[in-house]
Amino acid sequence: MTRRASWKGTLKFRTISCEVGLYSALSSTEKISFNIINRKTGHRVERQFVDSETGKPVERDDQIKGYALDNGDYITIEGDELAALMPENDKTITLKRFLPIEAVDTLYFDRPYHLAPVGEHDGETMAALARAMAADGMAAIGEAILFRRNRTLLIRAQGETLVATTLNFDYEVRSAKTAFKSIPDVKMDDEMLELAGHIISTKSGRFDPQAYTDRYNEALTELVQAKIAGKTLPKRKVEKRDNIVDLKEALRRSVAEGGKGARGGSRRKAG
Template sequence: MAPRAVWKGVLKIAEVTCPVSLYTAASTSERISFHTLNRKTGNRVHRQFIDEVSGKPVETEDQVKGYDKGNGNYVILEPEEIAAAIPESDKTLTVETFLPCDEIDDIFFDKPYYVAPSSPVASEAFALIREGMKGQKSAALARTVIFRRMRSILIRPHGEGLIATTLNFDYEVRSAEDAFSDVPTIKIDDEMLQLAEHIIKTKAGEFDPKEFDDRYESALAELVQAKIEGRKIKPQKRPEPTKVVSLLDALRESAKGGAGKKAAKAAAASKEAPRRKAG
């Protein structure tokens, strides 16, 4: 079944327009989810908003947004006031500029969406935009109102379509300087650096998302299935504490291990080759 579009509008570059749809590219809907139950009755429970002074439940129609001015004093904002302040969406994804694909630091990346033409008539304009961006190795920086907020969006070619990634605002990205301010400047010994580089080279590979399993999700699925079947789950073994060794010794041992595994793979491959030829 075709996925459901979360947004439909027009991609606009100068005077060129193309009707497009956005589809969620990453979702957590497949994760195991739980309900909160009353242990005594087995019934589901629901949350209530409680007045923190009177202790009484507050009905939905009596709930309003409030901004704390300080000392517990609030400015009350009515729903219609908030709605009036939010910019209206004209459903236009307006491209403001083009830039190299790697120009934006990925720390600003928020959520990815697939972009596709929303009708067969739009396919030609869509293909023109996609191929033009591929040829120039460019990304498009656009703006639109999505989910009631004005967002900056980075659009990049991706296979037969485009990827639109919403971007965090500057004020949302915390300063790296603050995070790294306590990291001391250390001069690394040449031998240690060479060993580290060697280990990195021996472990070089390619990214394959299928190789990364969600162990937490797998453990939950096994636990749920065992409970359904009435089986007992054996507790996971805790990893043995590692022996404290010097950083240099750890690097040396790691380098030996990497080299040994690489040599073993090469030896196995050389033994297997004659068999394959003979077959």
Template sequence: MAPRANWKGRMVVGEVGCGVGLYTAASTSDRIAFHTINRATGNRVQRRFVDSETGKPVPREDEVKGYEVDEGDYVLLEDEDLAGAIPESDKVLRLDRFIDCDDVDTLFFDRPYYLAPSDPASVEVFALIRAGMEARSVAALARTVLFRRVRTLLIRPQGLGLVASTLQFEHEVKSPAEVFDEIPKLKLEGEMLDLAAHIIRTKTGRFDPAEFDDRYESALAELVKAKLEGRKIAPRKTKRPEKVVDLLTALRESVGGGDGKKAQKPAPRRKAG
């Protein structure tokens, strides 16, 4: 069964355009999901909105959005008010400019989508745009109305198609200074840096997503299977806390393969001249 596009429109760069569709590239829909159940009856529990003061259920027609301007004081917004704030969509994905692929900090990456031609007549133009970007090793910044907001997307070549990542707005990305300014500045040199460099060299590799599994999801699947089969669930053994050692000792043990043996001290650097 062919995947269903989340959005369809027209991708345009200059005077050239083609029909395209956005398809979800990452999804959590396959994760194990639970429902809340009434233990006494075995029936699902339904969620209902109740008045925070009276505790009485609120009819659907009386539920309205509200923005709190002061404690307990709200500005009420009707559906028609909110509809007026949604920008008009012309279903056009405009490629505004081309940039180097690493120009955008990964902090701004939001959600990835696959971008593909939406009809046979668009394949040739789509392939032309993709091939041109690949040949120049560039990405494109584009804008369109997506899910009720004007979004900026970073578009990059991927195989025979394109990958479009929605970008966070500037105000949504916190300044690193909020966290990093409290880190004290340390001067590290000599043996410490040599040991750290050695560890990095011995652990250098490549990213393979197949190597990383969701242990929590696997444990949930095994738990559900055990319940269905009526098997007893063994409690997880508590790990003993590891002995705290100083940083230099930990680095030396890491270089020695974790067997507690100290590694040989790196030879001192010779001064030039």
């Protein structure tokens, strides 16, 4: 990899260790981004912090963090007090245990990173670890100090390389029971389940990330290019939707539409 590593350190498990670099697996270079502009002057607007009561600007040295109390007052916390809470960074990702890949709920997934070896010997160690994990269908739980915080990572094999995904902590993930406690118990008859199962079977396939596009970002790109060329985009047609309230009727129509599409395929007759 030619990109600059977000973090460099040691991947360690018992007596096995290798030097690795952590590279973000996400990219925003293809996304359209905007600046805030003064409509009257065309100049870029700069962000400035002001006192909520006086309206006067607050210099950086006078900005500190505050915890709001119920009465509206604040407990102030200085930067050196926060720095003292930071755990000591030993630049090590320590593998704590191995477990089946499917054992970790994907709700806890945060950000993915590529783990790349620093040296040739490190590459051999990582390749061996990746092969063994892939063969057994296992992943590893690791811990490290990353970006000034202690992090838990799920490390998985991807070919002969490793991918590390930071995990959200339990307090950061909403329980499904809490989020959906108001949903009533829905009863379905056999026909509804059969219709739903038929739709699923006819639409089954594999995940191809290139088949899914960011339509909003594509529309932004089209708009910006039209603005540069001095053109006006045509108004988009509003898609018509049937207001079908009955779920069973909606399932029946979906099955019927799927059947119409299937007739145009290249089915072979038996015999």
